[in-house]
Amino acid sequence: MTPPESGDKAVRQTAPGERTLLEAVGRRDRRAFTELYHRYHPRLHGYLRRFLANGALAEEVLDDVMFVVWKDARKFRGDSAVSSWIFGIAYRKAMTAARKESRYEAQLDRGAEAEAVADRPPRHRDLLRAALRELSPDHRQVVELTYFSGFSYREIAAIADCPVNTVKTRMFHARRRLKYLLPVLAGVDKEKTREKG
Amino acid sequence: MKRDEGMPHAQAQELLPWLVNDTLAADERRLVDAHARSCVVCRRDLVELERLRESFSESADPAGVPAPDMRRINARIDALVERDGRFGQLVAGLRDSLARPWRLAFAAQSLLLVALLTVLLWPQPATDEYTTLTTPQALPAGDYLRVVFDPDLDAAATARLIDGLALAIVEGPSERGVALLRITPPAGGEDADALAARLLGRPGVLFAQPAATAEP
Numbered sequence: 001m002t003p004p005e006s007g008d009k010a011v012r013q014t015a016p017g018e019r020t021l022l023e024a025v026g027r028r029d030r031r032a033f034t035e036l037y038h039r040y041h042p043r044l045h046g047y048l049r050r051f052l053a054n055g056a057l058a059e060e061v062l063d064d065v066m067f068v069v070w071k072d073a074r075k076f077r078g079d080s081a082v083s084s085w086i087f088g089i090a091y092r093k094a095m096t097a098a099r100k101e102s103r104y105e106a107q108l109d110r111g112a113e114a115e116a117v118a119d120r121p122p123r124h125r126d127l128l129r130a131a132l133r134e135l136s137p138d139h140r141q142v143v144e145l146t147y148f149s150g151f152s153y154r155e156i157a158a159i160a161d162c163p164v165n166t167v168k169t170r171m172f173h174a175r176r177r178l179k180y181l182l183p184v185l186a187g188v189d190k191e192k193t194r195e196k197g
Numbered sequence: 198m199k200r201d202e203g204m205p206h207a208q209a210q211e212l213l214p215w216l217v218n219d220t221l222a223a224d225e226r227r228l229v230d231a232h233a234r235s236c237v238v239c240r241r242d243l244v245e246l247e248r249l250r251e252s253f254s255e256s257a258d259p260a261g262v263p264a265p266d267m268r269r270i271n272a273r274i275d276a277l278v279e280r281d282g283r284f285g286q287l288v289a290g291l292r293d294s295l296a297r298p299w300r301l302a303f304a305a306q307s308l309l310l311v312a313l314l315t316v317l318l319w320p321q322p323a324t325d326e327y328t329t330l331t332t333p334q335a336l337p338a339g340d341y342l343r344v345v346f347d348p349d350l351d352a353a354a355t356a357r358l359i360d361g362l363a364l365a366i367v368e369g370p371s372e373r374g375v376a377l378l379r380i381t382p383p384a385g386g387e388d389a390d391a392l393a394a395r396l397l398g399r400p401g402v403l404f405a406q407p408a409a410t411a412e413p
Contacts (some may be wrong), residue, residue, distance in 0.1 A: 128252045170212070
């Protein structure tokens with residue numbers, strides 16, 4: 001499968017166009033807003049869908065993010081890339097939504113995922129998905145923003161509004177935890193498959 | 198193994214994920230590359246990280262991205278525009294009233310009423326629950342420590358501080374250095390209090406205490 005439009009690289013190539021669009025949104029240009037919405041929808045959906053268990057909630061949060069973009073476009077000072085600014089809004093919305101997302105729903109989703117994994121030989125991506133769910137939200141965000149959205153560590157620091165050293169430290173510990181979790185989960189799944197066979 | 202080329206090993210290790218996602222600045226990339234060429238550990242980690250990146254690409258779109266549907270957001274923006282429009286009309290009306298004194302008194306009274314209603318009916322923003330380092334928190338089964346590291350420490354220095362102790366960072370450190378550490382058995386016979394005391398004795402640890410857990 002082709003990787004998603006690697007957020008950051010694609011954004012860097014089209015940055016001037018996006019800045020112009022955002023300025024037009026600040027002047028309340030609905031056509032510019034529609035264009036910006038369509039450009040960011042796939043990337044934001046992918047990012048939010050991976051972070052939130054519920055697809056409908058991801059779309060709802062995406063609308064919340066873009067509504068803030070409409071309201072606050074004039075506040076964009078141009079200190080960072082447009083993509084960092086928009087993903088910064090998405091980051092905060094995702095963290096709030098993840099906290100509010102009911103524990104029950106998350107457990108249902110996790111249960112269904114575990115069953116799906118148990119029904120067939122485990123693939124690395126299934127194990128990865130399960131392992132990511134075991135990370136704390138701040139560790140997971142750094143991993144997702146790096147590998148899924150393709151942001152640099154400086155951009156992630158701007159998105160998460162924290163020092164670059166904090167981003168590096170979170171990634172360091174997330175990697176350590178993934179290194180521990182992936183073999184453990186693989187072992188468990190192999191056992192399950194063997195039992196079924 | 199030769200580790201003295203390019204940049205220090207710990208610094209190169211921290212940057213490997215962004216070498217793999219190709220977002221390092223040219224000079225950083227050159228230094229990390231130079232180090233990795235002479236470091237077996239970094240080369241092995243690069244292979245693992247590349248595999249991780251590929252797994253992300255494979256699982257990039259699990260349920261498919263739905264077509265953008267702007268009906269809901271357009272309705273919200275329409276409502277906002279309408280509200281802003283009404284406010285604009287109110288301002289224009291006031292301007293008109295200034296030309297006629299008897300209307301001015303009425304407009305001032307109306308404005309006062311609107312201001313009063315706005316204050317009374319404006320939805321209050323939800324405030325986040327205030328928590329402290331010792332506030333009980335719902336956590337998965339196990340023993341945990343709440344630790345505050347010196348925020349100026351880098352990842353390698355933080356890792357060195359817990360070296361040799363049966364501890365793993367599971368959350369944080371936050372911007373202020375607060376982290377949650379899980380006690381990984383076997384703890385060498387040491388309980389949470391003893392581990393916290395040992396950590397506190399290490400320079401760079403500002404606070405360490407067993408985390409109080411609440412019922413989930």
